[in-house]
Amino acid sequence: MSTPLRWQRRALSHADLPSVPPLLARLYAARGVRTESELAMTLAALQPASSLHGLTAAIELLAQALHEQWRILVVGDFDADGATSTALSLRALRAMGAQHVDYLVPNRFTYGYGLTPGIVALALSEKQPQLIITVDNGIASHEGVAAAQAAGVRVLITDHHLPGATLPPADAIVNPNQADCDFPSKALAGVGVVFYVLSSLRTRLRDDGWFAAQGIAEPNMANYLDLVALGTVADVVALDANNRRLVQQGLARIRAGRCCPGITALLRVAERDIASLVASDLGFVVAPRLNAAGRLDDMREGIECLLCDDPAEAKRMAEDLDALNLERREIEAGMQNEAMAAMRELTISEENLPPGLVLYDRHWHQGVIGLLAGRIKERFHRPTVAFAPAQAPAYGEMPSELKGSARSIPGVHIRDVLDAMATKNPGLITRFGGHAMAAGMSLPSTQLAAFRLAFEETLREWVPPEAYDAVLLTDGELSASELNEQTAYLIRDAGPWGQAFPEPLFEGEFLCLGQRLLKDKHIKFSLCHPESNRVIDGIAFGVDRALWPNLKCERIRVAYRLDINRFRGMETLQLRIEAMLAL
Incomplete structure (x- = not known):
């Protein structure tokens, strides 16, 4: 961990948040929140799907595919957003009565990214689809779409990546970043786009009397928000108000144990407390294990884990993904060492x-x-x-x-x-x-x-x-009276925090009462606010061993996040230190 070149406090701005605690009001305002309506995390507050350009054509195509029981093939991507998009599509379409729905994910080492002509040829030879649905890809797949249509296959593109000057000649395209799309949340992940499309399809089928005619229960689309939350956080898209609602609703379901067995298994293999899950756990714990399949092998392993309904089998799959992630970390560490050596050889400093x-x-x-x-x-x-x-x-x-x-x-x-x-x-x-x-x-x-x-x-x-x-933006200082577990819980529950809506980072000076080296690269501190006699633990990961431990340090300036340390049934405040400077 290196000390940033410059620390800077976030600019304070005006916001009309009368019912929000003062500390949270300050934090929210610094992140661009202006009114309390932006803090509503209910499903009812989600942006309506009606302004998504291309949605009507997409729903018509999907409704026809179900009524005529076409062979549907979902073509996904080999990252966590693509995996969750694929799993959500299969789960929801099957629940809506699709009898012939399958998926295909390009192996990155053989076919590369997206709906390429090669993937279309493979799909035609192995799956014989009548409709291809791309998820988290397709907006740049001009040649692949043309190849599919030349073979008589209809194509629906659902994507969120930025389009080029021209769009592929698909039968329908749903992407909030199309130039003529008025959907206000341009930050939807691929899985968010799919969720909106399939939720609208569910409404259309209900209005058509489809579920009653088929004798099947109408699926509750909220049951798939665990996948939406995971894909949204994993793809590091901006957590605007709409994405925060999707993530918050998904987190609530995961914490309550109402999520797919695969996500539960991935959390357990990482030894995470599901009941206290936060968004960063999805990004730093679940996503890397899921992504490891697509990075080193075949993302089918990750998708099958998300599709699995047998807890025992999901546990086995999660353990395999965990092993792949360990291998990925070893490969990455070696590549980092080689990259740093290359930087030195190029005399880059x-x-x-x-x-x-x-x-x-x-x-x-x-x-x-x-x-x-x-x-x-x-x-x-x-x-x-x-x-x-x-x-x-x-x-x-x-x-x-x-x-x-x-x-x-x-x-x-x-x-x-x-x-x-x-x-x-x-x-x-x-x-x-x-x-x-x-x-x-x-x-x-x-x-x-x-x-x-x-x-x-x-x-x-x-x-x-x-x-x-390099600038480290902080949210200023906390008083000694604010340094407690209650403040940590308040901030945790005020999320979800993430990309473009960062978890609060505070700064302050503390008395340094003790330092202890952990695993030869982390430091455990005993700290005390100058205006308090309470000793607080602090943890700094990946420290610069040339500077720390520093046994001469009696006062220290740190940038930190509030955290709760859980040990033997006890919950105590802990400062997660992001940067530090001996005074």
Whole structure:
């Protein structure tokens, strides 16, 4: 853990929140909340689906597919958003009476991302679908959609990624980020889009008398919100008011034990207390284990875990995913060491950093480069792209194609950067897509050096120098009287917290009464607020061993989050330290 270059308190702004406790009102206002209506976390407060462009055509297509019992194939993505979208689609469509519904997820190492012509050919040979539904992908799949339609297969695209200048010629497209879509929440994850589409289908079928005619119970779509919450948090989309409602409702169901056995099993294998689950547990505990299947092997393992209704079988699957995640962590650690060594060989230091970092190693694992890019981005606060061979090359040969994964910093829209590079340099990038903060791409290996130059040049043109200053935003100080378990519970229950709605981070000076090294990389502190005699535990993970432990430190300034430590039935306040400075 490195000390940030600059600590800065969040700007205070006005909000009309008369019934909210003063501390929460301050925290909410700093995150852009203006009225109490934005804090309503009920399902009734969700944005209505009616403004989703393309929804009517999508519902007509799906209703026809059910009435005529078409063979439906869901084509998903190999990450947690794609896995939850796929599992929700199969569970809901089957509950609505679809008798022939299956799924296919591209193996990233064989087919790559999205509805490619290769995946369409595989689908035709193995599944013979009459309708393909893409989930969490498809908005850039022009060739794949054309191949499916040439074979007489209808295509419904559900996606949330940013579209290009033209849209694929699908029968229907539902994506809140289409230029002509008025849906107010542009931050929906792929699983959120699918939830809206299938909820609208359920309403249409009810109005048609479908469920009564078929003699089946009308499904309660709220029962699938555990999957929606997991996919939304895992995909690190902005938690605007609408996404917070979806996540909060899903968390409530998981805490109450009303979730699919697969999620329960993944939480238990990670030894998490389900009753006190928070959004970050989905992002940092469940999602990595689910994602490990798509990163190292085949996402079918993760999807089958989410589809499984047998707790014992779900437990076995969760244990397999946990083992895969351990392997992924080992691979990632090795790649991080190699990346840092490469940075040193390039004589790159924090004093002479270029505006963007481009890293490649022929031995790197394609499924882990996104995580690697994220780690390097966090370490150096620069937009980072990590590349790996698309296919393992023969000994001594250069791979023909590279797959890249980009991670960005606030203020740098990485997909727009790639779009500008591709426009200015035809042939440089074969394919690309993504969001403001993350993107993926493919390019010929011969273009790697040109890509690095174009990346740095574009960033120099687009990004002001101050964007590269690492800033740690805090919510100011808490008084000694506020440092207690009640405040920690208040903040926990005021969430869900996450991307673009960050968990409160406080700062303050404390007396440092003791330090203890844990596992050679963490520090357990005994701290005391200067205006109190209460001793509070603090925990700092991954400390800089060149600086800590510091046995001379008697006073310390820390940036921390409030946490509850549970041990032997006792619950006590603990400060989760994000940054620290000896005074």
